[in-house]
Amino acid sequence: MQLSMHGLVSITMPKHYFVRLANASQYPYQLIHSSRAKHLSLKLTSSGALSVILPQGIQTLLAHSFVQEQSAWIEKHIRQSVTKPSITARPDVLDLKMLNEKWSIEYKEGVQGSVEYSELPNHCLSITGEIQSDKLVNKIIGLFLKNKASALFSQIISELATQHGFQYSGITIRGQKGRWGSCSSRKKLNINYKLLLMPEAVVRYVFIHELCHTREMNHSAKFWQLVENYVPEYRQYREYLKEHGEIIRYF
Numbered sequence: 001m002q003l004s005m006h007g008l009v010s011i012t013m014p015k016h017y018f019v020r021l022a023n024a025s026q027y028p029y030q031l032i033h034s035s036r037a038k039h040l041s042l043k044l045t046s047s048g049a050l051s052v053i054l055p056q057g058i059q060t061l062l063a064h065s066f067v068q069e070q071s072a073w074i075e076k077h078i079r080q081s082v083t084k085p086s087i088t089a090r091p092d093v094l095d096l097k098m099l100n101e102k103w104s105i106e107y108k109e110g111v112q113g114s115v116e117y118s119e120l121p122n123h124c125l126s127i128t129g130e131i132q133s134d135k136l137v138n139k140i141i142g143l144f145l146k147n148k149a150s151a152l153f154s155q156i157i158s159e160l161a162t163q164h165g166f167q168y169s170g171i172t173i174r175g176q177k178g179r180w181g182s183c184s185s186r187k188k189l190n191i192n193y194k195l196l197l198m199p200e201a202v203v204r205y206v207f208i209h210e211l212c213h214t215r216e217m218n219h220s221a222k223f224w225q226l227v228e229n230y231v232p233e234y235r236q237y238r239e240y241l242k243e244h245g246e247i248i249r250y251f
């Protein structure tokens, strides 16, 4: 199968779907509608972003079963050609899956004792200062993520709460190293800004999970039933977080 570029026209709100691989893991992909493509085809970028190119007149249902049929091919190529996202203290790229934005990072030596960041055009993050310090670099990337996430996460949670009738007393966006979110007995939500590095569907599941805790302060069967009411496919998102969750220890 060819990994080719057609005249790609992305849909406005990128939505992630999941293909089930032979090892029972789930892998996210997107649908890309193309007026120039003649056939259904798959595209896998070197960073591991998977898309199915959908020509005009082909039903999306067909595209989804096509992806599933190609699961062996996908699995093989993910293993072979996709370098695992390098989670290091000093990454070259930040893949903000939720926003469908890939940020390159450039480091510049500067004043010792501190670092600062600035956003350059074309999703380039410039970090200047004592860049030899993993600790400072990690901290500044965390701040960048927090600034990107704060207003956005608060707005989506507010919308979800209104839509489903949840009540919470406040939201704090922070960078916990061990959890994606939490909800206090006073119905205050803590949400991890590193969710920006996860696909949107997964992020929305986490938000619903924490909102459900405003009604059920535990992980009982009743709680999971509540979650399932709003996110029927929540199990695959939990699985995804388990498999790709190691990034939570950084930034």
Ligand SMILES: [Zn+2]
Pocket (backbone or CB within 6 Å): 209, 213, 218, 219
């Ligand atoms: Zn929970």
